[in-house]
Amino acid sequence: MLITKRVEFSASHVCRSPLLSDRENEELYGLAANPHGHGHNYAIEVTVEGNPDPVTGMVVDLKKLKDLINRQVVELYDHRFLNYEVPPFDRVVPTAENVAIDVWRRLAPHLTKEYGRLHAVRVFETPDLYVDYFGDAV
Amino acid sequence: MIRVTRRYRFSASHRLHTAALSDEVNREIFGKCDNPFGHGHNYEIAVSARGPLDPLSGRVLNPAVLDRLVELQVLRPFDHRNLNEEIPEFRDDVPTTENLASEIFRRLQLNWKAAFPENGPELEKISIAETPRNIFEVSELHGQA
Numbered sequence: 035m036l037i038t039k040r041v042e043f044s045a046s047h048v049c050r051s052p053l054l055s056d057r058e059n060e061e062l063y064g065l066a067a068n069p070h071g072h073g074h075n076y077a078i079e080v081t082v083e084g085n086p087d088p089v090t091g092m093v094v095d096l097k098k099l100k101d102l103i104n105r106q107v108v109e110l111y112d113h114r115f116l117n118y119e120v121p122p123f124d125r126v127v128p129t130a131e132n133v134a135i136d137v138w139r140r141l142a143p144h145l146t147k148e149y150g151r152l153h154a155v156r157v158f159e160t161p162d163l164y165v166d167y168f169g170d171a172v
Numbered sequence: 173m174i175r176v177t178r179r180y181r182f183s184a185s186h187r188l189h190t191a192a193l194s195d196e197v198n199r200e201i202f203g204k205c206d207n208p209f210g211h212g213h214n215y216e217i218a219v220s221a222r223g224p225l226d227p228l229s230g231r232v233l234n235p236a237v238l239d240r241l242v243e244l245q246v247l248r249p250f251d252h253r254n255l256n257e258e259i260p261e262f263r264d265d266v267p268t269t270e271n272l273a274s275e276i277f278r279r280l281q282l283n284w285k286a287a288f289p290e291n292g293p294e295l296e297k298i299s300i301a302e303t304p305r306n307i308f309e310v311s312e313l314h315g316q317a
Contacts, residue, residue, distance in 0.1 A: 051228060062229055064236050127230035131174050135225075162179040163235060170173055172225040 036153055037093045038081040041103050043112035045120075046073035071115055077158040078107065078136040078137055084150030094150045102149070106140045130159040134167035142169065175296060176232045177220040182251035186267040202266075210254060214268075216301045217246070217276060220285050223293035226287035233293040241287045245279040269302040273310040276300065282312070 049066040050059045057069045066072070080103055084093040114120055116128040128134050134157040145152050158164040188205035189198050198206045205211070219242060223232045249259065255267040265271050277298050284295050297311035 049230075051230070053228060062234065129230040131176070131225055131232055132230045134174065164177050165232070166175040166177070168173065172174060 035085060035093055036081050036083050037150070038079050039096055039099050039103060040077055040079045041100065042075060042077045043108045044073060044075050045111050045114050045116050046071045047116040047123070047127060048072070049127050051127055071117070074159050076111070076133070078103065079154075079156040080137075080141065080152070081154040081156070082145070082150035083153040094148070095159070099149060102144055106144060107137050110140075119171075124133065130157050130163065130165045131167070131172075133157050133159075134165050135172065138167055138169050164165050173222055174225055174232050175220055175222045176235075176293070177218050178238055178242075179216060179218045180234060180247060181216050181248050183212060183214050184250050184253050185210045186255040186262070186272075187211070188266050188268060190224075190266050191264075196257065209310050210256065213302050215250075215272075217242075218299045219280065220296045221293040222296045224291075233288060236288055241280065242281060245283055246276050269300055269306060269308045272302075273298060273300045273308045274313060277310045278313055290300060 047066075048069060048071040050069065054062065073093040080099070082094055082099070086093050097164075101129060110120055116123040116126070117134075120128075122136065123132070126136075134155050137155045137157065138152070141155070142152055154168045155169075156164055157167075183266055186205075187210040188202035189208075193201070219238065220232055223236070225232060245265065253259065255262045255272070258305050259267070259275075261275050262271070277295070280298065297309055299309040301307045
């Protein structure tokens, strides 16, 4: 059984690769390459997999899961400029794809058995653009 | 592997009716949707692609390229159109949202390779909401395994 917890945060970012010229960055990332940065209301959906506990009827204590996501991710990301304030985005372009990978890496070591198995991280950069990451090699 | 999904909207009218059946049977099967004057919906589609992360851009695909593909292949031909009258595929086939989903998938898949690099993202599925309560998903062409 899959169960999903959704949290939200707001942050700014800029998509520019140091390996590319200004012109190449602007062609590749469009408006997102604006060096001053811009922001989004992000949403993260964390999906864990498990069987309902026969006593509690729950796969996971959702309050605990929410607290963990807030502690490991939201408190670090919320109202921050990702490139300047949240490693690894000082050296990794903070695309929605890379944010999803980073969220996975921040959560995975803390998801002990009581949280079920981490199944997917979905990151909404806007309501109309989101990515799903399942923890495999990229 | 990472999946990227992008949503788009268009509005169109249609009538669910097939010449293969009598008027009475059409009315029984399609109900209100058989109204001879047609009716419309605000459709919302979600296009999902999956692929490896491009190490240089940190992305699976360039959303601007997907936007252009969907704009040319779907939004421009379908938005503010009468599907039965203006989309050749629906002159004979009923523009149910199942058939519409398959047609959109077919158009995107047909033009996918020209838009995206080899070994890049693959079209995985599309979902289409005819209304917020009727949602259809296609991950392969109808009739193909």
